[in-house]
Amino acid sequence: MKPPLAVPARPAQPLRRRSLGAVLSLAIILSGGVVLAQVLQSPPPPLAPALVIAPVVAAPIPVKLDTVTVQRGNIQETVAASGKLQLYKYADAYAQTTGQVKEVLVAVGDTVKANSLLLEISPILQPTKAENNRAQMARMQAELADQRAQFDFAELQFKRQSQLKAQNATREDAFESSRMNVSSARARVDAIDAQIRQLEATLKIEEDSRKQTQVAAPISGTVVTLNVRDGQMVSAAQPASPLMRIADLSKLTVAARVAENDVTRLRAGMQANFTTPGYPGRHWSGKLRQVIPVAAETSGEQGRQAFYIVLFEVNNVNRELMSGMSTQVQFVVAQAQNALLLPARALGAPDASGFHTVNLLDAQRRPSARKFKIGLRNAREVQVLSSLAEGDQVLVGPMPALALHTAAKPAAAPVAR
Structure with missing residues (x-):
């Protein structure tokens, strides 16, 4: 009979783990002890001298001050106001007679001299009337010469008769007849002379009328408006309609609107400076000439503030400024x-x-x-x-x-x- 097979015994696992843990714990304790012994055997550090400890002061927070x-x-x-440039010196040319414009000799922007011809008008009245009057003048002057010759002869006859009468060598009726002839001849001379003077006045009027057909420039300057053209009929009965306007642009007027609470501070002669948008950065100046004492139209109504027009002039020799430009004005009240x-x-x-x-x-x-x-x-x-x-x-x-x-x-x- 065979003996039973022997079964190998398993190692005791828990026992080994407990042994390993115990070994590790013992090693840690021994290491800690060595370190503690070294620390206890180390000499203590020397005492440091006392330190002066100052409190920490915060730096001032920078503040940016304006x-x-x-x-x-x-x-x-100054007193501020707005305004506009206006013409300072100008004159209008009108028709002095009724007729048709022959030719306009100028255009807007042209420079003209005083009394220079601007246009000519053909009058409605026929020019033959003036010719007839001049012919009549020539005839009457011839009659006057004849009557003066007759007067001289009659006067000579009267002197002779006067001498004869003084000598009682002539009849009384011959003497009276010669005296009457002298008076009659003198009267005819005076009558013809009066007619000639009347005709001269008529001819002068006609000459003036002829000159009125030629419209001349009233002043030297620049043509700024033109309301007539070639062939247009014009009439002297319409004085409210000028044919053209001539202006001297070497000087302009600034018309500024000043509020009622500021206008009382302004006086004639004050300096006035202004600018205009057309010339940025440029300045012009003048002297206050006049404050219009009546409020400007449409201002001061229905409780609104009133404005007054203040005028002053500015030199414009180079013709840089133009009428109608807007301005910003500063009146210098004090400085x-x-x-x-x-x-x-x-x-x-x-x-x-x-x-x-x-x-x-x-x-x-x-x-x-x-x-x-x-x-x-x-x-x-x-x-x-x-x-x-x-x-x-x-x-x-x-x-x-x-x-x-x-x-x-x-x-x-x-x-x-």
């Missing part, structure tokens, strides 16, 4: 030279005494309130009359709270410990 500087310069106080100036945006409202208050910054950017008086003022600048000096820095608007705290409080001193 400031302006008091400077010297020139200032003008000061080399004055202390401060930008107007730095100002607030004045107090009851008329003084203004601003924040003035010193070299350390510390603010301090300062009252001062102003003089002239315009939209950009004001004149400083007191309390401020050239170069002063003035804060625009209120002082920011953070900048005020930084400027007013110095940094704390370090503290030693």
Whole structure:
């Protein structure tokens, strides 16, 4: 009988794992002990000297302040207005007789001299009438010469009869007849002479009428309007319709509309400056001539503000400016030279005494309130009359709270410990 087969026994797995864990734990404990012994055996570090510890002071937060500087310069106080350029000197040419225009000798824009011929008109009346009057004048002058010869003869006869009568050598009727002949001849001479003078007056009128057919330039200048053409019928009975207008463009007038609350500040002789959109950057000037004392049309009605027309002239030798151009005018009410100036945006409202208050910054950017008086003022600048000096820095608007705290409080001193 065979013995039973032996079954190999399995190794005890849990026992090995427990043994391995115990070995690792023992190794860690031993390592820790070695490290702890080294630490305990190490000499202690030397004591450091006492340190002065200062509190940390935060750097000032930079604040950008809006400031302006008091400077010297020139200032003008002005009244602003809008206006237009107009003709200063002009004259209209009219028809002095009724007739048909033969030929117009000029055009718009032409330069003409005074009394130069502009156009000629053919009159409706026939020119034969003037010829008849001149022929009649010649005939009457011949009659006058004959009558004067008869008067001279009659006068000679009368002198002879007067001598004979003194000598009682002539009859009384012959003497009276010669005296009557002298008187009659003198009367005929006077009558013909009167007729000649009357005819001369008629001829002068006709000559004037002939001249009226020629329209001449009333002044020297430029033709700016032309209301007639060749062949057009014109009449002297229509004086409201000029044939053309001649203007002297070497000088123009600026007509500015000024509001009623500003016009009372204007006076004749004031300087007036203006610009026009046609010439950007260019400036022209003149002297105020007249303020029209009646409000402009369509202004001041139904409670609206009234405007007044103010006139002044400007030289235009180069003919750059043209009538009808719009203008922006500044009337200089007052001005000061080399004055202390401060930008107007730095100002607030004045107090009851008329003084203004601003924040003035010193070299350390510390603010301090300062009252001062102003003089002239315009939209950009004001004149400083007191309390401020050239170069002063003035804060625009209120002082920011953070900048005020930084400027007013110095940094704390370090503290030693």
